[in-house]
Amino acid sequence: GNSVTQMEGPVTLSEEAFLTINCTYTATGYPSLFWYVQYPGEGLQLLLKATKADDKGSNKGFEATYRKETTSFHLEKGSVQVSDSAVYFCALSSDTGTASKLTFGTGTRLQVTL
Amino acid sequence: GAVVSQHPSWVICKSGTSVKIECRSLDFQATTMFWYRQFPKQSLMLMATSNEGSKATYEQGVEKDKFLINHASLTLSTLTVTSAHPEDSSFYICSARDPGGTAGNEQFFGPGTRLTVL
Numbered sequence: 001g002n003s004v005t006q007m008e009g010p011v012t013l014s015e016e017a018f019l020t021i022n023c024t025y026t027a028t029g030y031p032s033l034f035w036y037v038q039y040p041g042e043g044l045q046l047l048l049k050a051t052k053a054d055d056k057g058s059n060k061g062f063e064a065t066y067r068k069e070t071t072s073f074h075l076e077k078g079s080v081q082v083s084d085s086a087v088y089f090c091a092l093s094s095d096t097g098t099a100s101k102l103t104f105g106t107g108t109r110l111q112v113t114l
Numbered sequence: 115g116a117v118v119s120q121h122p123s124w125v126i127c128k129s130g131t132s133v134k135i136e137c138r139s140l141d142f143q144a145t146t147m148f149w150y151r152q153f154p155k156q157s158l159m160l161m162a163t164s165n166e167g168s169k170a171t172y173e174q175g176v177e178k179d180k181f182l183i184n185h186a187s188l189t190l191s192t193l194t195v196t197s198a199h200p201e202d203s204s205f206y207i208c209s210a211r212d213p214g215g216t217a218g219n220e221q222f223f224g225p226g227t228r229l230t231v232l
Contacts, residue, residue: 004157036223043118043207043223044158089158100211101148102221104157 002027006090006105013080013112021075021108023064023090031094033057033066033073034102038087047075047088080112116142118210120224127198128232135193135227137208143188144210148221149181152205164191198231205229 006023013019025031032051036044048057053068062077073090090105117140127133137147145166150158162183164170170183180202182194191210195202205228209221 041225043120043225044209045223046220100146100221101160101163102158103160106155106157 002031002092002094002103004090004092004103004105006088006108008106009087009109011108011110013110015082015112015114016079017112019075019077019080019084019110021088021090021110023073023075023105025071025073025090025092027071027092027094027103029094030068031092033064034091034093035062035064035073035075036089036091036104038089038107040086044089080110082112082114085110085112116140116210116212116222118144118208118222118224120206120208120227122227123225124228124230126230126232129199130197132194132196133198133229135195135206135208135229137191137193137210137224139189139210139212139222142210142212142222144191145188145213146211147185147191148209148211149183149191149193150207150209152207152226158207161193195229198229200231203229203231 003026034049035047037047038044048059050057050066056065064075087107087109089107091102119138121136147164149161152158161176162170162172164185172178185191207226209223
């Protein structure tokens with residue numbers, strides 16, 4: 001079956017530091033890959049996505065590249081801010097029909113300090 | 115963007131009672147809603163897929179008689195935890211799809227409901 005593995009947190013960084021959160025996946029076929037972010041007290045929000053190999057998703061300074069050869073979708077940001085503190089979830093969807101079910105990783109908490 | 119709400123945001127109940135959680139799409143019609151369960155430090159586990167006007171499709175291992183799902187309108191789905199026990203304590207999250215919007219198959223998530231069963 002499908003599965004997503006992401007690095008355990010928490011990750012604590014100083015403001016303006018470089019961020020990498022690793023994510024690898026197991027799936028049949030050609031899944032779509034996602035990063036969701038959950039700010040305190042809020043629901044998950046889609047941060048970025050990629051639907052095929054070598055695609056790069058980007059949003060709000062975050063980016064991730066769909067690497068089929070390494071089955072990875074690592075999240076990166078060049079300079080984090082305190083406002084980036086949140087929990088980040090990697091996910092995949094391999095359904096081509098209307099169900100579009102998502103498989104999530106365990107989430108990685110990011111704490112950015114001044 | 116599309117907004118999904120959940121009510122209540124947290125609930126405490128006694129063992130043996132039933133609890134209903136509502137999930138509403140506030141500014142769009144959701145033909146499909148999903149219910150997830152999240153344990154501490156674990157990923158979101160899909161419990162069931164709810165389609166408006168039809169029976170929910172439950173994931174393997176999820177008791178459909180314990181977790182009753184109703185999706186009677188295009189903006190509301192409910193999850194009822196029947197005869198709740200302490201092991202049902204968890205964080206329940208819903209999401210909704212807006213197939214008619216520009217987001218296509220994207221799921222929009224509610225803020226979650228924390229259930230504690232004493």
